Amino acid sequence: MDTDMDTPQGVIAGHRPASRALATEAVHAGRDDLARQGLHAPPIDLSTTYPSYDSRGEAARIDAFAETGAELDGPPVYARLGNPTVARFETALARLEGTESAVAFASGMAALSAVLLVRASMGLRHVVAVRPLYGCSDHLLTAGLLGSEVTWTDPAGIADALRPDTGLVMVESPANPTLAEVDLRAVAHACGSVPLLADNTFATPVLQRPAEQGARLVLHSATKYLGGHGDVMAGVVACDEEFAGKLRQVRFATGGVLHPLAGYLLLRGLSTLPVRVRAASETAAELVRRLAADPRVARVHYPRIGGAMVAFEVHGEPHEVIANVRLITPAVSLGSVDTLIQHPASISHRIVDADDRRDAGVSDRLLRMSVGLEDVEDLWADLDQALTPVRTGARATMTTA
Ligand SMILES: *Cc1c(COP(=O)(O)O)cnc(C)c1O
DSSP states (O other): OOHHHHSHHHHHHHOOOOOOOHHHHHHHTTOTTTGGGTOSSOOOOOOSBOOOSOHHHHHHHHHHHHHHOOOOSSSOOBTTTOOHHHHHHHHHHHHHHTOSEEEEESSHHHHHHHHHHHHHTTTOOEEEEESOOOHHHHHHHHHTTTSOEEEEEOGGGHHHHOOTTEEEEEEESSOTTTOOOOOHHHHHHHHTTSOEEEEOTTTHHHHOOGGGGTOSEEEEETTTTTTOSSOOOOEEEEEOHHHHHHHHHHHHHHOOOOOHHHHHHHHHHHHTHHHHHHHHHHHHHHHHHHHHTOTTEEEEEOOTTOOSEEEEEESSOHHHHHHHOSSSEEOSOOOSSSOEEEOTTTTTTTTSOHHHHHHTTOOTTEEEEEOOSSOHHHHHHHHHHHHTTSOOOSOOEEEOO
């Protein structure tokens, strides 16, 4: 079998196309072999195991995987070692982020866990991190569930916080939920030889490609914008092939694999990612203008980079706004085609100690909204009626970065 022609892995190795624009990659990456196979939609391979009459050959391939973690040459062996449908999504995401490789996991938290385990297995258990992070990422580090020890600092303190056993520096930009931004290039410089992990869930590669700015690891909760329809849970790390090999070995040994159906849905989600992110960002920017001019709103957070996430603080009770929305769905998560709103201090960041949360700029009045693809006037009408009971105060202040 000519594996270069027949497997998506072969497409990476043997038929990597010349550089194409993001919108083109979004619909073609991970699918380059389909036309030659007489297919249009990518096949979903649900096999957990694969027949082979050559056990000597399998022994050699498993030895090679144990050595480098490189994707298996030739047909798959067992679904925990790799799946062709998931590999299509990985190929596509790596192309969009501009990295050599990407490794997919069952959730964003499984992806972050695998990164921490890779570094801990090398004796590098210390993590330097900048708040705010997504609530559960903060919790995983603070609680030391995987044996890591965290030093929290601001971006300017990173270089001083590094120790000989520092295995990772972690930032989110824009951060969940305040949309605070860090200068990724400056942070990457401060990290020296320690890998910088940038959580790019909020920006997506449409707005920002952290690997180009020096981040060695780009993490996504693919549950959010990459899937884009609120029906897939997944995580992925885009990185160089050397680190990807270690992540695949951890994934193989710990089992946080992505299901092939999820891989299929994610690949489909990527094809509309640029269109979705740009359309929702335009609507978000208009809602930001209206919120910032509204006397019921105390403060609006919106990053310089733009995007479809908006955070704002009301003068009155944030719980009332949540209780009053009708078109907008009051729910945690983000990045779906429909607009969601939630109260971070109650839900997404509840697990973070209240003082740490407030120190990170997550006020008890903060609401986080993920703007979807609805018409802007319908969204504003809903926000306007949901805000009505809130008592008015001074004009809103606008915060960027
Ligand atoms: C949701 C989220 C995560 C965790 O991802 P899951 O897919 O829910 O495990 C990590 N980082 C950010 C920024 C998130 O929003």
